[in-house]
Amino acid sequence: MKFLLSALMATALMIGSMTSVRAEIYQQGIVYVNYEREGDAAVIATDVDNNGVPDVVEDIATQINAARAVFHDEFGFPDPLGSARYKNVKTIEVDVCAKKDMNNQNGLAFSGVRKKSKHNPNESALHISIASTADPHKNSTPTHEYFHLIQYGATYFRNGWYLEGMARWSQDAVQEIKKYPTDRNLSWTLKDKASEAKIFAGKYGVAKLLWYPLSVDLNDKQKISSKLIKKYRYVDGAAVFKDNVFYGPNVMKRVLASMKSVEDEAANEFGGRKKWIKDGVRNAQNNKYILKCVRDIYNERRS
Ligand SMILES: [Zn+2]
Numbered sequence: 153m154k155f156l157l158s159a160l161m162a163t164a165l166m167i168g169s170m171t172s173v174r175a176e177i178y179q180q181g182i183v184y185v186n187y188e189r190e191g192d193a194a195v196i197a198t199d200v201d202n203n204g205v206p207d208v209v210e211d212i213a214t215q216i217n218a219a220r221a222v223f224h225d226e227f228g229f230p231d232p233l234g235s236a237r238y239k240n241v242k243t244i245e246v247d248v249c250a251k252k253d254m255n256n257q258n259g260l261a262f263s264g265v266r267k268k269s270k271h272n273p274n275e276s277a278l279h280i281s282i283a284s285t286a287d288p289h290k291n292s293t294p295t296h297e298y299f300h301l302i303q304y305g306a307t308y309f310r311n312g313w314y315l316e317g318m319a320r321w322s323q324d325a326v327q328e329i330k331k332y333p334t335d336r337n338l339s340w341t342l343k344d345k346a347s348e349a350k351i352f353a354g355k356y357g358v359a360k361l362l363w364y365p366l367s368v369d370l371n372d373k374q375k376i377s378s379k380l381i382k383k384y385r386y387v388d389g390a391a392v393f394k395d396n397v398f399y400g401p402n403v404m405k406r407v408l409a410s411m412k413s414v415e416d417e418a419a420n421e422f423g424g425r426k427k428w429i430k431d432g433v434r435n436a437q438n439n440k441y442i443l444k445c446v447r448d449i450y451n452e453r454r455s
Pocket of ligand 1: 296297300316319
């Protein structure tokens with residue numbers, strides 16, 4: 153990315169217990185990518201713009217900055233940087249890791265703050281990990297993991313059907329979805345005990361069961377501006393945003409805000425806020441509060 157490019161060719165940082173692998177740091181805006189050229193977590197070396205930074209490293213940072221632009225600048229989601237929870241945190245670090253060191257996942261997003269960031273031990277950072285095998289051209293993993301940071305900044309709830317289902321939904325920001333999943337009986341789904349149980353037991357699949365159908369049924373069809381689509385391109389020139397259709401951002405923003413407003417009720421049921429934040433944010437007792445937020449928004453918009 154030329155417009156934001158400022159590569160920090162750094163620094164003999166040693167990661168973890170590995171002693172011989174040199175990590176380097178690439179900066180694009182507030183995003184810092186920590187990567188290695190050798191060893192288990194080595195990134196693909198292709199560097200078509202010959203700027204000394206592997207393209208995949210630039211492309212990861214570009215996708216995250218594109219996600220920030222679409223979620224915050226275009227659709228007004230609260231920025232986790234500067235949220236009450238993360239008020240003194242100003243940067244995001246991405247560690248490119250070997251997939252085998254990440255429970256075989258493509259990405260991980262951490263809710264805790266990295267107190268001494270790798271790019272500056274005097275500064276804290278939010279952080280995510282991306283597998284060295286993930287290709288931002290094909291995988292929307294950077295967007296998915298970045299959306300988790302938005303979720304963490306917006307509410308402490310961590311139930312998997314919400315957390316992973318909605319993060320899967322968020323991938324639509326950069327992906328093209330040819331046919332959006334719908335549910336002709338969504339009002340029934342939101343009442344029926346068996347459907348409810350299926351939602352609560354789900355994770356990524358809840359995007360299809362609930363979050364996309366909700367977006368479509370409430371007619372929240374939005375367009376990503378051509379300005380952003382032109383601006384965010386990978387090193388090889390390919391657009392980050394595969395199309396301009398994005399279903400549901402206003403609905404999801406409202407769901408997150410509404411969830412925040414019921415945190416105290418869930419915490420009280422669990423025995424107090426401190427205890428809830430420590431041990432209760434994934435508890436099944438939370439499910440009814442989160443689903444009630446969804447139902448209320450659905451019923452209000454439909455009436
Ligand atoms: Zn996830």
